[in-house]
Amino acid sequence: MVSDLEKRILEYIEANYRRFINILSDLIGIETVSAWKDNNVMKKGAEVVATLLKDIGFRAEIRSYGGHPIVLGELGKGPKSILIYNHYDVQPPDPLELWSTRPFELVEKDGKLYGRGVADNKGNIAARLGAIEALAPYLDELGLKIKYIIEGEEEIGSPTLHKAVEDLKQWLKADGGFWETGYVDRRDRLRIPLGFKGMVYIEVILRGASRDVHSGLAPLIPNPVWRLAKFLTLLKDPNGRILVPWIYEDIEHLGSEAEELLKELDIEELEKLKKELGIREFAEGLNGFKALRKLHLEPSLNISGLYAGYTGKGSKTIVPSLVGVKIDIRLVPGQKPSKIIDRFKEFLKENGLGDAEIIIHGAYPSGYTRPSEK
Amino acid sequence: MVSDLEKRILEYIEANYRRFINILSDLIGIETVSAWKDNNVMKKGAEVVATLLKDIGFRAEIRSYGGHPIVLGELGKGPKSILIYNHYDVQPPDPLELWSTRPFELVEKDGKLYGRGVADNKGNIAARLGAIEALAPYLDELGLKIKYIIEGEEEIGSPTLHKAVEDLKQWLKADGGFWETGYVDRRDRLRIPLGFKGMVYIEVILRGASRDVHSGLAPLIPNPVWRLAKFLTLLKDPNGRILVPWIYEDIEHLGSEAEELLKELDIEELEKLKKELGIREFAEGLNGFKALRKLHLEPSLNISGLYAGYTGKGSKTIVPSLVGVKIDIRLVPGQKPSKIIDRFKEFLKENGLGDAEIIIHGAYPSGYTRPSEK
CATH class of the missing domain: 3.40.630.10 (Zn peptidases)
Incomplete structure (x- = not known):
């Protein structure tokens, strides 16, 4: 009333x-x-x-x-x-x-x-x-x-x-x-998030020559793209599986309470999402509850941006002087941004990219309320 | 006079x-x-x-x-x-x-x-x-x-x-x-090129979701960058060594006549080039005559441009819907652009990238005059 x-x-x-x-x-x-x-x-x-x-x-x-x-x-x-x-x-x-x-x-x-x-x-x-x-x-x-x-x-x-x-x-x-974000699900049920993932946003820049060079000189001029490509393959495989174990360190598992709540989510939304985005399969072939679990309760590692050399229309023949990649890592409860940043830097060094320039665009831990919390 | x-x-x-x-x-x-x-x-x-x-x-x-x-x-x-x-x-x-x-x-x-x-x-x-x-x-x-x-x-x-x-x-x-290009070398000797390398300029585009997606969904949304990164490592190693043998097919060697002319070039210019471009070492650690030979008489494979997602300043958190790479391959006498393009396409398919969109921005063979030609 x-x-x-x-x-x-x-x-x-x-x-x-x-x-x-x-x-x-x-x-x-x-x-x-x-x-x-x-x-x-x-x-x-x-x-x-x-x-x-x-x-x-x-x-x-x-x-x-x-x-x-x-x-x-x-x-x-x-x-x-x-x-x-x-x-x-x-x-x-x-x-x-x-x-x-x-x-x-x-x-x-x-x-x-x-x-x-x-x-x-x-x-x-x-x-x-x-x-x-x-x-x-x-x-x-x-x-x-x-x-x-x-x-x-x-x-x-x-x-x-x-x-x-x-x-x-x-x-x-x-x-x-x-x-407030104020979303409703496809059954018009209001979503009440009980937390959010943390974030580390890292930009990595690798340099070659001090300026872009005509690509007639390509046999001689080091092109930093090849070094970065190799490094990226060490982070994730082509199917999207994370290959670095340190991404999963220090996770404080939220336990069965959180998993029970996940089960109340509408799994069909995943299929609708696929259709909406024109995707045949999710990364790693994920599906159903496993997909929801990964989405809501696990850390993630993503490339948000990548750039080198000429990115406009048509062609330009150069050896780029630098390549940059913007990586966002999302953290779950228990994980500390500063530790992940350290791990990332160590990993760069271990793989011969100690000369990389690193810009941290954001770093904050996850926050959450336990479902049963009063 | x-x-x-x-x-x-x-x-x-x-x-x-x-x-x-x-x-x-x-x-x-x-x-x-x-x-x-x-x-x-x-x-x-x-x-x-x-x-x-x-x-x-x-x-x-x-x-x-x-x-x-x-x-x-x-x-x-x-x-x-x-x-x-x-x-x-x-x-x-x-x-x-x-x-x-x-x-x-x-x-x-x-x-x-x-x-x-x-x-x-x-x-x-x-x-x-x-x-x-x-x-x-x-x-x-x-x-x-x-x-x-x-x-x-x-x-x-x-x-x-x-x-x-x-x-x-x-x-x-x-x-x-x-x-005419009208360059002189560092000893003021006029350069008279007797030929030029051919070129195949290929842009490869890989797609994931039909639009950029907020990277909160990164665990599910396929990010085409990982697939491309893997592919690039198959073309060249981090030091710049070409890994695909088909780049060297059909080369018509110009013989000792051309190599003799190479010896007349000023090898010190290579060191000056390094200094000018702030490079400690050339790709593959090349030096001296070997560097000149590779530069003038061998095909090359280069990435001129690379782009995915957000490439502006600061941060944006997305899973890019596509990644593109601009590759220029330079050909030497004997090599046909159309054959190299076919080889490239086959290589994409063999490595699971048969879905890639390919744009050919340029394709022409090399041209040359033999030093002894009348």
Whole structure:
């Protein structure tokens, strides 16, 4: 049964729906790609988010801890408080040619909204702010205080968030907290994630000559691509099986409780995923429960990007002066990012790539709540 | 001793030197990157070249054989005729960040000229046209006819030039002919190449999912990079040694005559090359005569480009939907491009990559004149 309060709130949302969509449209229009490190754009993104909070009545401020700014907001008196985390940054829109709409323009088509950040996570910010706005007149009546922290570096591994957490330890205390992604499964059941994998994002660069050289000289000029290719075959086989045992070190198994929950997931979604992505077989020929287990409870090792020499259209004849690979390793409970990074570096050295340049783009451990945790 | 004619010509060149540089500047300013396939720009490039020919008195015309236009010009009555080949297209200027000047702007610095095409080969066109202009009043006196053919597809393997040659067979007949690159060695000795290697330029594309997928799904989604990495290790080892014997099939050895000429080359240039390019060792540890032999008389296999997923700055977490590699194979006398392409395709299939998409960007055999040939 819908209470009177609920009814009023739902009516308010209905009446203001178009305006909420316009707010999302404004958010999508700001190109807050954290990986591009355009400080002016990120600052503008934070300012717009802070203004949106203030418009609803939040006491809001913007802070920086050496990276892209973080927006903080507080609404209501409590005594109970809830903490919401989110981020206003997005992933780069590349490859642009695969977009059928402009990435930074909100487009409505067949009842769906398209634009970079609609699903991750500006859509959630706009929806949540709409809900809070509708709820705002009743917060005191409900005895609720809302704290909102919205950062700008989630997509690059939140490199300065830990400093904010350290600094704001007192302020962040709350009776409950969440980060929303808001997906439902194909049976319309809400997904409530109880944790997330950790991440180590490593870029490895190998160099040959000090500049690209005409490939007429190829018999003489060392091409770093051959060295990298050999190294990559030591990490994974062509079927996607991880070959380095150190990826599986220190895993703290979540036990039968987690496995039981996995069984409640819809295994048929895997088949639908295959169809949607045009895949005949999953990596390693995985299927069914084994696939779900690997997906949710095991670490992973992936190449997100690879580049050397001429990558444009047509041909150019050069020996590339460098080759780079972007590798993301996802960690499960028990695994420490710093140890995985050390292992990775050792492995490079053991295999003759001690001269490689290494850039760590992100490193954070996994986080989780046990299903039975109170 | 300088003849009176020579003196007059040299004086003319001296007096008009600035104007010739300006002509080069105009040529550099047109972005005739054949790989970009911008038909309007290429057409403009051809028109400017044709106008330059006409300004000197050439009967000039532009023809197309399905690709970028070819400029033809004829000056003088003969009876002796000389045919000059050149090209107005250039290589792509990437990577842009390694240029300290703008690629399509001629810049003079410390007595040197910088700009895309100065060395290959617009500088030669401008210099040659300057020389011909100075010589033009005396052509009849010398009994000389000059035929000039300037194409726009040299940097992408001249895919339509053979049609032009077939069509213009009669017109192309001449008592002598050359293509100039105009390099001198470090002892200021003019290099006169007696041939060039052939080329097969192959792009191989392997696909996984139908689109890039968030790398949270990495344990399931096949990443084509692992398959390609394995394949590349079968072509060359990390030191640059070619592992596939079919690269060496059908070689027609040029014999001791060619090897004797190699010995006249300045072996010290190899050490200087190393220093210039910041290389400690050549590929395979090659040195001295062995290096020269491999460089000039053996086929080569090189990776000019490699790309997958996110290649921009910072991080993006995806499983790439495709990986591509651009491979250039240089051929020596006796080797047929079509056979090498077949071998390459067979090799892909034998190693489980029969699903690869293959694009042939260029294929032509080597050409040569035996040193003793009259």
